[in-house]
Amino acid sequence: MTLDAAAPARTTGTVRVVGTGLLGTSAALALTLRGVDVVLADPSPTAVALARDLGAGRFAGPGDDPALVLVACPPDVVADVVAEELARSPRAVVTDVASVKGGPLAALRARGADLTRYVGSHPMAGRERSGAVAARTDLFAGRPWVIAATEVTGPAARQAVHDLAADCGAVPVTMPAHEHDEAVALVSHAPQVAASLVAARLREAAEPAVGLAGQGLRDVTRIAASDPTLWAQILAGNAAPVADVLEALRADLDDVIGALRALAQDPVAPGARARLARVIADGGAGRDRIPGKHGSAPTLYRTVVVVVPDRPGALAALLTDVGRAGVNLEDLRLEHSEGQAVALASIDVLPASADPLTEALRARGWTVPH
Ligand SMILES: NC(=O)c1ccc[n+]([C@@H]2O[C@H](COP(=O)([O-])OP(=O)(O)OC[C@H]3O[C@@H](n4cnc5c(N)ncnc54)[C@H](O)[C@@H]3O)[C@@H](O)[C@H]2O)c1
Numbered sequence: 548m549t550l551d552a553a554a555p556a557r558t559t560g561t562v563r564v565v566g567t568g569l570l571g572t573s574a575a576l577a578l579t580l581r582g583v584d585v586v587l588a589d590p591s592p593t594a595v596a597l598a599r600d601l602g603a604g605r606f607a608g609p610g611d612d613p614a615l616v617l618v619a620c621p622p623d624v625v626a627d628v629v630a631e632e633l634a635r636s637p638r639a640v641v642t643d644v645a646s647v648k649g650g651p652l653a654a655l656r657a658r659g660a661d662l663t664r665y666v667g668s669h670p671m672a673g674r675e676r677s678g679a680v681a682a683r684t685d686l687f688a689g690r691p692w693v694i695a696a697t698e699v700t701g702p703a704a705r706q707a708v709h710d711l712a713a714d715c716g717a718v719p720v721t722m723p724a725h726e727h728d729e730a731v732a733l734v735s736h737a738p739q740v741a742a743s744l745v746a747a748r749l750r751e752a753a754e755p756a757v758g759l760a761g762q763g764l765r766d767v768t769r770i771a772a773s774d775p776t777l778w779a780q781i782l783a784g785n786a787a788p789v790a791d792v793l794e795a796l797r798a799d800l801d802d803v804i805g806a807l808r809a810l811a812q813d814p815v816a817p818g819a820r821a822r823l824a825r826v827i828a829d830g831g832a833g834r835d836r837i838p839g840k841h842g843s844a845p846t847l848y849r850t851v852v853v854v855v856p857d858r859p860g861a862l863a864a865l866l867t868d869v870g871r872a873g874v875n876l877e878d879l880r881l882e883h884s885e886g887q888a889v890a891l892a893s894i895d896v897l898p899a900s901a902d903p904l905t906e907a908l909r910a911r912g913w914t915v916p917h
């Protein structure tokens with residue numbers, strides 16, 4: 548997915564990005580691509596220089612007069628930084644992208660900040676890596692961007708953040724802060740804890756067991772690589788809603804354990820298999836409700852799986868042949884088990900491209916198993 552750089556930006560005036568890590572630099576790259584004047588600030592000189600070097604904008608200076616300030620710093624300090632930015636630029640709209648919204652809003656309200664010019668927001672897009680080096684121009688493409696407007700948010704602030712989200716390729720969604728926090732406890736924060744707990748079980752596992760890991764484990768644990776300091780802040784900032792989701796999960800887990808213990812005692816324990824089947828079926832029903840990348844049904848892409856020999860240049864050759872086939876690659880995953888002479892590349896493409904790509908790759912000698 549790429550951003551349509553040709554479309555004119557809705558955002559007008561200079562945008563000041565404060566915190567040039569993954570989120571700040573990704574937004575700055577998307578805005579710069581659209582021709583928006585972006586100035587960059589971060590307490591870390593390396594972080595801001597890196598973002599500038601990547602083409603995300605220019606260094607902030609004393610003469611800047613931003614129309615919009617985007618705060619993309621860690622959640623713990625977000626209320627302080629927003630308050631500073633409101634005072635520094637008395638005419639600007641200020642937003643932040645922290646993963647929790649209720650706490651920062653309450654803190655700003657308590658200190659009497661100008662909430663007509665501030666509107667918290669949260670793009671539902673990210674990565675398990677931090678810093679400007681992980682930034683991507685299309686990070687937000689097709690993703691929801693929550694705008695947590697309040698009853699006192701001014702229309703200019705609403706519009707400016709709406710335009711910012713749209714210019715980054717995201718889909719703006721308006722939602723009150725408390726509703727947002729409950730929703731992300733379920734769809735983001737508890738899943739992070741679950742992924743981390745599953746992955747943590749692997750620490751003490753014997754080498755041969757870990758060597759058997761397939762795509763299932765990789766899918767479930769990708770986000771276990773996330774930044775612990777950032778996530779400790781996110782979880783602490785949304786403690787009660789996350790605890791509620793995890794308590795419900797614990798009850799479900801106890802039910803599964805009960806069925807398994809019953810089967811361990813008696814292989815034909817009445818009702819046990821039905822309880823296990825129900826867990827898997829309920830999981831499938833829940834998963835079916837997850838929207839696709841663009842908010843549509845999750846059947847947006849088809850996956851073409853290709854066998855890639857384990858030798859230098861093989862993946863590059865495959866990508867070249869995908870390009871020669873005239874097919875736009877939407878996503879790529881590589882599965883490689885230790886000791887195996889081949890890897891499996893899963894290439895997501897638009898449904899209409901799957902069969903032509905399969906044929907073109909087979910014609911060029913690639914093994915495409917199904
Ligand atoms: N990582 C994700 O997937 C993701 C997704 C959506 C929203 N968010 C939110 O975006 C924000 C930034 O996360 P990130 O992943 O970009 O983190 P990051 O670690 O990549 O970047 C954070 C940046 O903030 C800077 N910073 C630290 N203290 C600061 C301060 N007092 N003032 C200004 N800048 C400061 C750091 O130097 C760093 O460059 C967080 O609030 C996070 O909750 C993260």
Ligand SMILES: O=C(O)C(=O)C[C@]1(C(=O)O)C=C[C@@H](O)C=C1
Pocket residue numbers: 645646670671672673674675676734735736770773
């Ligand atoms: O995809 C990832 O790696 C993410 O961490 C993204 C994710 C999410 O849970 O979807 C994580 C935290 C953010 O606040 C928003 C998005």
